[in-house]
Amino acid sequence: MSEYIVEVAALSKQYPSGHQALKHVDLRIRKGEILALLGPNGAGKTTLISIICGLVNPGSGSVQVAGFDVIKDYRQSRQRIGLVPQELVVSMFETVWNSVVFSRGMFGKGRDDAYLQSVLQSLSLWEKRDSKVMELSGGMKRRLLIAKALAHEPEVLFLDEPTAGVDVELRREMWRLVGQLRQKGVTIILTTHYIEEAEEIADRIGIISRGEVLLVEEKQQLMARLGQKQLMLQLQQPLPEVPESLAAFQLDLSEDGLMLTYTYDGGSDHNHVTEMLGAIERARLELKDVHTKQRSLEQIFVSLLEEA
Amino acid sequence: MNWYAVKAIYLSELARTWRTPLQSIASPVLSTSLYFIVFGAAIGSAMVSIDGVSYGAFIIPGLIMLTVLTESTSNSSFGIYMPKWSGSIYEVLSAPVSAVEIVLGYVGAAATKSMVLGGIILLTARFFVDYSILHPFWMLLFLLLTCITFSLLGFIIGLLADGFEKLQVVPLMIVTPLAFLGGTFYSISMLPEFWQKVTLFNPVVYLVSGFRWSFYGVSDVNVGVSLAMILLFMFSFLLMIWWIFKTGYKVKV
Structure with a gap:
């Protein structure tokens, strides 16, 4: 059994308008993980999700869900997927209860009122089961979309911008729910352009831009990069090169020879700032100024996008 | 499956139909009843009988067809167009279903509603006009095939339409005129010879003629031809739906 529940290989998509939405995308999603796909608007996040879920035809490449091809074995692949779309698209005249019953049936499952009740209760919608969808607040409608996506007990849940335009309280509630689903073994893929959201709940973070996946990395590793700090030492006199006595600290010397930069892990208790400063003193280098700089995930994200 | x-x-x-009983049931039954009152009970009594059938009874099959054709088309087109318009179609397109299951669900429901409507109109007609049904089995078969065929047409319209106005174009501007000119109120043998030939290009002629034959045993065209034409329309529409889903035209990009 593969450890991956979703495997995307060399996936490309060009719309009839000529827009190249995806370019040779490779992505493997592990069972039970929460993967956040970060990217600016128009990056290709929704197209990627739409192809996996069967809403958009792929151009070239392949997509498998639990080992089933999304085109050839679409029944097996789709019944494992739940999708929460970005927009509040739900039949407004249905009752909440009929809406989730409809969703369960669509995905080939027989009635299980006890399960649907538990889903609605977990999303605080049970009391509203007889209300028409049009009578619900925006937050409730969004929760209903999640309930509909969960109605057939999917193994993989796609959340397309789940917290776009929702208030802070609801956003926290969503994150809590996502955590609960992960505990039940559901694999969750969410697209977002809120970096804070990715930091809060994801196990891995993928960055996508202009149809290309720029990186997919463990959040902890990215957080280590987030914690990376730089100590900038401005010198009174320019240096032709980094002195031999400071070689162990792997300092970078600026082109004009007036700035030494020491990069270290700000999150770690075991850096060598004190030793390095002691070595600077012993080398009799005169400092004009000292300051530190921290790279945030956002800066990493922005710089990656600029490089792309 | x-x-x-x-x-x-x-x-x-x-459920959508039962949520709007006035619009879905009462309105078409009322408007058809008005035809029965005006053309059947009132004017009909002053008209000569056609092929030995009183005018009031003669128009019953045609009026049922008129209602069933327009209601099947508009109900089915609305059924699939609404989720397309609202965006909730995503659930149908991402579900593990084939085109066959989607068509069975939407067209089956639209055809059921039209059958029920046809039955109610038939019963209502009894209040105004005396009529008989010579071939009940064939009557039900013609009605069923017509309901299915025009629900298929409506489904195609709903899939292809990109605005509410376009939803109405075919039922109001094509189906209704064809039904009026297809022998609903008259036998085509009453037309001048030239127009009798032109009328044969109107597909509704075959539906009304076959349906009327099942009531009174009289028809404008051979009943076998009527049946063949209905089946031809049905398979043509099925073929078109198959092509739409196969290519994803106006459904998927």
């Missing part, structure tokens, strides 16, 4: 999905779509579509 994902029968759960067929059932889900079917019941959801029927």
Whole structure:
């Protein structure tokens, strides 16, 4: 059994308008993980999700869900997927209860009122089961979309911008729910352009831009990069090169020879700032100024996008 | 086959009909009853009988067809167009269902509603006009095939339409005129010879003629030809739906 529940290989998509939405995308999603796909608007996040879920035809490449091809074995692949779309698209005249019953049936499952009740209760919608969808607040409608996506007990849940335009309280509630689903073994893929959201709940973070996946990395590793700090030492006199006595600290010397930069892990208790400063003193280098700089995930994200 | 999905779509579509009983049931029954009153009971008594059938009774099959054709088309087109318009179609397109199951659900529900409507109109007609049904089995078969065929047409319109106005174009500007000119109120043998030939290009002629034959045993065209024409339309529409889903035209990009 593969450890991956979703495997995307060399996936490309060009719309009839000529827009190249995806370019040779490779992505493997592990069972039970929460993967956040970060990217600016128009990056290709929704197209990627739409192809996996069967809403958009792929151009070239392949997509498998639990080992089933999304085109050839679409029944097996789709019944494992739940999708929460970005927009509040739900039949407004249905009752909440009929809406989730409809969703369960669509995905080939027989009635299980006890399960649907538990889903609605977990999303605080049970009391509203007889209300028409049009009578619900925006937050409730969004929760209903999640309930509909969960109605057939999917193994993989796609959340397309789940917290776009929702208030802070609801956003926290969503994150809590996502955590609960992960505990039940559901694999969750969410697209977002809120970096804070990715930091809060994801196990891995993928960055996508202009149809290309720029990186997919463990959040902890990215957080280590987030914690990376730089100590900038401005010198009174320019240096032709980094002195031999400071070689162990792997300092970078600026082109004009007036700035030494020491990069270290700000999150770690075991850096060598004190030793390095002691070595600077012993080398009799005169400092004009000292300051530190921290790279945030956002800066990493922005710089990656600029490089792309 | 994902029968759960067929059932889900079917019941959801029927529930939509029962949510709007005035618009879905009462309105078409009322407007058809007005025809019975005006053309059947009032004017009909002053008209000569056609092929030995009183004018009031003669128009019953045609009026049922008129209502069933327009209601099947508009109900089915609305059923699939609404989720397209609202965006909730994503659930149908991402579900493990084939085109066959989608069509069975939507067209089955629209055809059921039209059958029920046809039955109610038939019963209502009894209050105004005396009529008989010579071939009840054939009557039900013609009605069923017509309901299915025009629900298929409506489904195609709903899939292809990109605005509410376009939804109405075919039922109001094509189906209704064809039904009026297809022998609903008259036998085509009453027309001048030239127009009798032109009328044969109107597909509704074959539906009305066959349906009327099942009531009174009289028809403008051979009943076998009527049946063949209905089946031809049905398979043509099925073929078109198959092509739409196969290519994803106006459904998927």
